[in-house]
Amino acid sequence: MKSLITLLTGMVLVINTMAQDSLALSHPESVISDGKFLYVTNIGKAMDPGAKDGDGYISKLSLDGKVIEHKLNISKLNAPKGTAIIMGMLYVADIDRIIGIEMATGKQLAEINLSPVTGSNFVNDLTTRDDFTLYASCTDVGKIAEVNIRTGNVRVVADLKGANGITYDQATKRLYTCSFDFQNMKGGELGVISWKTKVPVYEKLCDVQGAFDGLALLDDHTLVVSDWGAMDHPAGFVEKVDLKTKQATKLDWPVINGPADFYLNASEKKIYIPVLVEGKLVIQQL
Numbered sequence: 001m002k003s004l005i006t007l008l009t010g011m012v013l014v015i016n017t018m019a020q021d022s023l024a025l026s027h028p029e030s031v032i033s034d035g036k037f038l039y040v041t042n043i044g045k046a047m048d049p050g051a052k053d054g055d056g057y058i059s060k061l062s063l064d065g066k067v068i069e070h071k072l073n074i075s076k077l078n079a080p081k082g083t084a085i086i087m088g089m090l091y092v093a094d095i096d097r098i099i100g101i102e103m104a105t106g107k108q109l110a111e112i113n114l115s116p117v118t119g120s121n122f123v124n125d126l127t128t129r130d131d132f133t134l135y136a137s138c139t140d141v142g143k144i145a146e147v148n149i150r151t152g153n154v155r156v157v158a159d160l161k162g163a164n165g166i167t168y169d170q171a172t173k174r175l176y177t178c179s180f181d182f183q184n185m186k187g188g189e190l191g192v193i194s195w196k197t198k199v200p201v202y203e204k205l206c207d208v209q210g211a212f213d214g215l216a217l218l219d220d221h222t223l224v225v226s227d228w229g230a231m232d233h234p235a236g237f238v239e240k241v242d243l244k245t246k247q248a249t250k251l252d253w254p255v256i257n258g259p260a261d262f263y264l265n266a267s268e269k270k271i272y273i274p275v276l277v278e279g280k281l282v283i284q285q286l
Contacts (some may be wrong), residue, residue: 024059024070024166025247026175028281030125030143030220030261032083032090034103037271038063038263039072040091047277049079050140052126056080058106065272065281073101075108082125082261084134091149093123093136098147102128103146110149117154125215125261127175128169137163144177146192157200158193165215165261177202178212178225185230188212190223190241207283208239214273216264218286226259226273238271238284253284267268 029044037060041160044055056077060069074091082093090101100110114123120138121219127135135157142161143237147154162179169176176192181187190205190212210227218224221243229235234257258277265271270284 015039017248023280024067024272025059025279026055027084027276027279028059028260029079029081029276031263031272031274031281032085033063033265033272034279035264036063037068038065038281039085039103040274041083041084041092043079043081043276049081050095053080054078056094058090058092058101061281065283070238073108073231074102074106074108075099075101081123082127082137084126084127084128086131086134086149086189091126091134092232093126096121096123098123098126098134098136098149098271100149112147112149112152112154114138114147114154116146118156119143120145124164127166129170129175130282135166135168136176137166139180140150144175149186158202160191164213165186166216167217169217171220175200176215176223178215180211180213180228182231185211185228188227190225191214205243206241206248208241208246208248214254214262214264216266218264218266224262224271224286226256226262228258229255234258234277238273240286251284251286256282 028040028042040059054076058072060072077136080092080094084091092099096115098112118138120141123139124139125137132150136145144158162181164180165178179188214226223241236256236259239248241248260274260276262273273282
């Protein structure tokens with residue numbers, strides 16, 4: 001974890017002209033939408049994703065990136081990352097736990113500690129399977145966990161070094177994954193977990209590699225993934241991966257300095273990308 005923090009804090013800052021009105025953001029890591037608003041997690045003033053410093057928060061924005069509420073959450077957050085929405089609740093990954101926040105009030109109504117089962121202090125991305133099940137990536141220990149938000153039960157379903165972005169496909173009941181190897185910026189891979197005879201099985205999807213963070217399905221055969229490119233200078237980008245041809249197409253956009261866990265509106269082909277290093281939000285049309 002110490003090497004991860006050193007890498008992150010040593011990154012170069014530049015100005016990105018794509019950013020919207022997001023002055024309230026402080027190292028934004030993830031964004032999600034309920035169709036009416038955007039909800040952005042902020043690690044806080046220090047770009048330290050593993051610090052239990054209490055300065056993390058959730059910002060509420062309009063769909064065009066205007067800040068509506070600087071801090072939605074009432075209770076303390078440390079370094080909030082991935083999010084999921086279920087029945088009016090915003091579930092947030094925060095270091096070693098998942099917090100449930102009532103979106104209408106900002107009150108914390110649930111807390112599930114993943115550390116006893118996973119050993120993780122870097123719970124990262126979340127995705128929803130159904131009204132009572134989340135999947136969570138645990139980047140530091142290379143695991144993906146299944147979490148029952150009603151019972152609090154946690155179980156590991158896959159081992160994947162540097163597990164980062166995850167997205168669950170309701171139609172095929174498959175969990176797509178991507179990974180980030182901090183020792184090898186071209187070492188991350190794309191994969192999928194399927195359940196055969198109720199047993200989770202992981203397989204690598206293709207030979208496309210990178211420093212992957214955010215992940216989403218655009219349609220039934222296209223994944224969209226963000227790639228940091230490098231850690232010592234701005235080199236981030238977004239690419240589309242065709243699951244049929246196994247080929248990747250890099251989108252011709254300006255360099256993004258730390259493209260984190262984005263939100264994709266597939267029907268409108270619009271993507272909202274947290275620029276973690278600069279504290280901004282990028283909104284782009286695919």
